[in-house]
Amino acid sequence: MATLELINLGKRYGNKVWGARNIDLVVDDKEFIVFLGPSGCGKTTTMRMVAGLEEVTEGKILIDQTDVTILPPRKRDISMVFQSYAVWPHLSVYDNIAFPLKLQKASKSEIEVKAKRVAEMTKIEEYLGRFPRQLSGGQRQRVALARALVVEPKVFLMDEPLSNLDAKLRVKMRTELKAIHAQTQATTVFVTHDQAEAMSMADRIVVMKDGSIVQCGTSDDVYFDCEDMFVAGFIGTPPTNFITMTLSSSDGSLMLKNNIFNYKPKDKNVEILNRYDKREVVMGIRPESMIVSKEKKNDTVFSSKVLVVEPQGSHQIVAIQFNDKIIKMIADPFPKVLPGEEVYISFENERIMYFDPETEKRIR
Amino acid sequence: MMDDLRKRNVKKGINKTIFYILILFVAFIIVTPIYFLVSISFMSDQEAYDWPFPLGIDFFGNFSVQPAEEEGEYIVSFYSNTQGKYTTLIQGKKFDEISDFLKDKTNCDVPVEKLREAAENVDRLVSQNSDKISVLTAELASSNKTLLKVNQDIVKAKRQLKLVEGKESMKSIEEGLIANLAQYEKTKTEAETEIERLEKEIEPYNSVRFRVTKDMFANYVTFFKVTRDALPALFRSIQVALLTVLISLTIGGTAGYAFARYRFKGKNMLKLSTLFVRMFPGIAIAMPMVIILAEMGFYDQPLGLSLVYSVGQIGLTIWITASIFMGIPVELEEAAQVFGRSKFGAFIYVTLPLALPGLAASAMYAFIGSWAETAQAIVLTQFNPTFPVVVYQTMVGAKGMVNLIAAGGVAMALPAVTFTILIRRYMLQMWGGVKV
Numbered sequence: 001m002a003t004l005e006l007i008n009l010g011k012r013y014g015n016k017v018w019g020a021r022n023i024d025l026v027v028d029d030k031e032f033i034v035f036l037g038p039s040g041c042g043k044t045t046t047m048r049m050v051a052g053l054e055e056v057t058e059g060k061i062l063i064d065q066t067d068v069t070i071l072p073p074r075k076r077d078i079s080m081v082f083q084s085y086a087v088w089p090h091l092s093v094y095d096n097i098a099f100p101l102k103l104q105k106a107s108k109s110e111i112e113v114k115a116k117r118v119a120e121m122t123k124i125e126e127y128l129g130r131f132p133r134q135l136s137g138g139q140r141q142r143v144a145l146a147r148a149l150v151v152e153p154k155v156f157l158m159d160e161p162l163s164n165l166d167a168k169l170r171v172k173m174r175t176e177l178k179a180i181h182a183q184t185q186a187t188t189v190f191v192t193h194d195q196a197e198a199m200s201m202a203d204r205i206v207v208m209k210d211g212s213i214v215q216c217g218t219s220d221d222v223y224f225d226c227e228d229m230f231v232a233g234f235i236g237t238p239p240t241n242f243i244t245m246t247l248s249s250s251d252g253s254l255m256l257k258n259n260i261f262n263y264k265p266k267d268k269n270v271e272i273l274n275r276y277d278k279r280e281v282v283m284g285i286r287p288e289s290m291i292v293s294k295e296k297k298n299d300t301v302f303s304s305k306v307l308v309v310e311p312q313g314s315h316q317i318v319a320i321q322f323n324d325k326i327i328k329m330i331a332d333p334f335p336k337v338l339p340g341e342e343v344y345i346s347f348e349n350e351r352i353m354y355f356d357p358e359t360e361k362r363i364r
Numbered sequence: 365m366m367d368d369l370r371k372r373n374v375k376k377g378i379n380k381t382i383f384y385i386l387i388l389f390v391a392f393i394i395v396t397p398i399y400f401l402v403s404i405s406f407m408s409d410q411e412a413y414d415w416p417f418p419l420g421i422d423f424f425g426n427f428s429v430q431p432a433e434e435e436g437e438y439i440v441s442f443y444s445n446t447q448g449k450y451t452t453l454i455q456g457k458k459f460d461e462i463s464d465f466l467k468d469k470t471n472c473d474v475p476v477e478k479l480r481e482a483a484e485n486v487d488r489l490v491s492q493n494s495d496k497i498s499v500l501t502a503e504l505a506s507s508n509k510t511l512l513k514v515n516q517d518i519v520k521a522k523r524q525l526k527l528v529e530g531k532e533s534m535k536s537i538e539e540g541l542i543a544n545l546a547q548y549e550k551t552k553t554e555a556e557t558e559i560e561r562l563e564k565e566i567e568p569y570n571s572v573r574f575r576v577t578k579d580m581f582a583n584y585v586t587f588f589k590v591t592r593d594a595l596p597a598l599f600r601s602i603q604v605a606l607l608t609v610l611i612s613l614t615i616g617g618t619a620g621y622a623f624a625r626y627r628f629k630g631k632n633m634l635k636l637s638t639l640f641v642r643m644f645p646g647i648a649i650a651m652p653m654v655i656i657l658a659e660m661g662f663y664d665q666p667l668g669l670s671l672v673y674s675v676g677q678i679g680l681t682i683w684i685t686a687s688i689f690m691g692i693p694v695e696l697e698e699a700a701q702v703f704g705r706s707k708f709g710a711f712i713y714v715t716l717p718l719a720l721p722g723l724a725a726s727a728m729y730a731f732i733g734s735w736a737e738t739a740q741a742i743v744l745t746q747f748n749p750t751f752p753v754v755v756y757q758t759m760v761g762a763k764g765m766v767n768l769i770a771a772g773g774v775a776m777a778l779p780a781v782t783f784t785i786l787i788r789r790y791m792l793q794m795w796g797g798v799k800v
Contacts, residue, residue: 072707073702080702084695090714099700099703099704103704
């Protein structure tokens with residue numbers, strides 16, 4: 001297994017449009033990296049550049065310290081799982097899996113041993129003699145996976161491999177993929193637009209937007225310690241609530257104000273916000289960091305009428321009208337909150353993130 | 365409610381019936397000309413006179429041999445299904461000449477031995493039953509005489525009737541004549557039935573019948589025998605068609621792949637313009653081509669002809685192959701590249717096998733399109749004509765020999781039909797897109 005290094009990688013379509021730009025990333029050995037972002041953010045482009053299927057406009061790709069930027073895909077020692085599986089329909093499952101090994105001129109017995117092993121790993125032993133059209137989507141996915149695993153590559157690429165499966169199967173495959181990764185310890189790059197998938201599988205998540213990397217960190221990093229408003233708004237369901245506040249200081253103590261409530265920042269936030277005195281900041285609070293209660297408490301920040309309640313079983317999502325926005329909060333499943341009811345809301349202070357409204361960057 | 369339901373069912377039934385009638389009609393339109401062409405190509409000259417009424421194809425010829433009045437000569441007749449009776453074909457005494465004539469006329473190979481045997485049989489029959497025959501012949505003669513006389517009477521009576529017609533004074537004479545005429549007509553009918561009966565009665569005693577298997581492919585053999593170099597022309601035509609397939613598939617296929625896989629400026633315009641050449645009549649292109657090909661040294665050669673055909677075929681091939689390649693996901697190729705093939709290798713080992721059905725169907729189009737083409741071939745060949753040209757020349761040269769021309773036509777259809785049957789499995793996949 002190996003490391004993967006992207007240095008100032010960029011891809012330009014035509015003369016102006018950049019598919020990806022200024023990508024700098026180091027993937028460690030045995031690491032499971034997930035590229036996450038909305039459609040058109042350049043995550044697939046970046047992966048295809050790593051695979052060698054897309055020409056690189058600028059920058060370098062190093063695999064195990066070897067420059068592979070201009071090498072064709074077959075010489076890069078990588079393997080890939082495609083979104084549409086790309087299982088060859090004219091070959092049987094066994095031949096699909098054996099195809100890469102045959103090209104490596106492996107002996108027949110070696111091919112058989114390896115193919116059997118990955119088939120076992122991906123649970124498709126009984127389908128080896130069949131043709132892809134006789135398999136379901138999930139089974140084809142496993143064949144694609146087996147084919148990618150059998151070559152024991154330096155870097156393992158997966159391009160939204162689960163997006164064509166139904167919801168239930170997707171969750172199951174997620175767990176299996178993670179188990180397979182634990183077993184093979186392959187350096188893996190995984191592309192997805194599904195944040196639940198990313199959060200549950202990744203060692204590190206690379207959040208991308210408009211062709212460049214916005215934040216790179218563990219699941220907890222991108223969830224609790226967002227780099228900017230995009231990440232905070234993209235990750236989490238429902239996403240982070242943004243409330244615009246004005247800072248003012250009186251008697252040496254800071255106060256955040258808006259037309260509905262005032263809030264006094266505490267602890268480390270006081271220091272951070274000092275620079276923004278008399279200016280606007282955006283307060284970002286996760287839905288579960290806003291505590292909903294039916295009675296007024298000491299730390300209640302403001303109260304509001306409930307607009308809508310969305311029961312989710314394990315929790316309920318309470319929505320309130322806040323100026324021209326809707327704010328969503330996650331409350332315990334009991335007691336049940338009813339629409340029209342008055343609720344009292346308090347904040348979990350250490351979970352609040354502050355953003356600069358102009359640059360949309362986190363204030364640190 | 366019930367009424368509505370019944371109404372709807374009736375309406376449904378009517379629609380269904382109309383639909384099936386339409387389908388039958390279309391099938392009829394398609395099948396009838398083909399059936400006529402094929403059936404006449406199996407008919408002999410003699411049968412072709414009755415065309416198109418004998419709808420079925422006869423596999424046998426029925427003959428009858430009778431002694432002629434002249435000593436030692438025989439009359440040979442041939443049974444016509446349409447007319448329901450024997451038609452006299454030839455009278456003569458030399459059996460080998462008769463046999464040759466019959467072969468020519470009816471496509472039946474009647475051995476001389478068989479004729480001789482039949483003649484001997486009929487002679488024996490006649491001598492054995494000479495009494496009966498003489499009686500019957502006498503009766504027949506008298507009946508014939510009666511018929512002759514009554515016919516004369518009828519003519520006379522009719523002439524007289526014309527004279528007296530419409531004249532008041534001769535009314536009684538007229539009535540008498542009409543009565544006479546009716547009497548004559550009755551006698552005539554009687555005589556005729558009598559003759560028919562007698563002929564039938566006499567037949568088993570003075571004629572011998574036999575049946576000979578027809579040579580079904582005689583017309584085809586004749587066509588290739590009499591037509592100036594039909595066989596070399598056939599091979600030349602196949603050569604031209606295959607060359608056209610090769611050229612148009614190589615050039616059109618690669619262009620189709622480019623149209624399917626790559627994005628470039630003016631792609632749609634270029635793709636559309638490939639069809640422009642098809643808008644010009646082939647014959648208009650052929651005229652200047654004569655000069656060009658002559659200068660290149662390809663005039664009157666299969667290669668030159670296939671080059672001209674390819675011009676028209678390439679456009680269509682591009683469109684068909686482009687849609688086929690578009691149906692094959694590019695990921696399949698990319699996967700092959702990732703797992704160890706070069707770009708070209710991925711095309712050869714993954715895309716090509718998947719595209720093969722569609723390519724085969726496209727080849728069929730090019731084959732049929734160039735195989736049966738006549739107009740350009742007439743212009744562009746001189747001493748080495750292709751098969752359609754030969755058939756055309758036969759048609760112009762052999763007026764009236766419908767069966768021979770039909771044989772040529774069917775022979776011309778055969779290679780195309782064979783080719784189509786061979787790749788019929790792939791035809792559906794072409795228009796339905798390649799399912800992957």
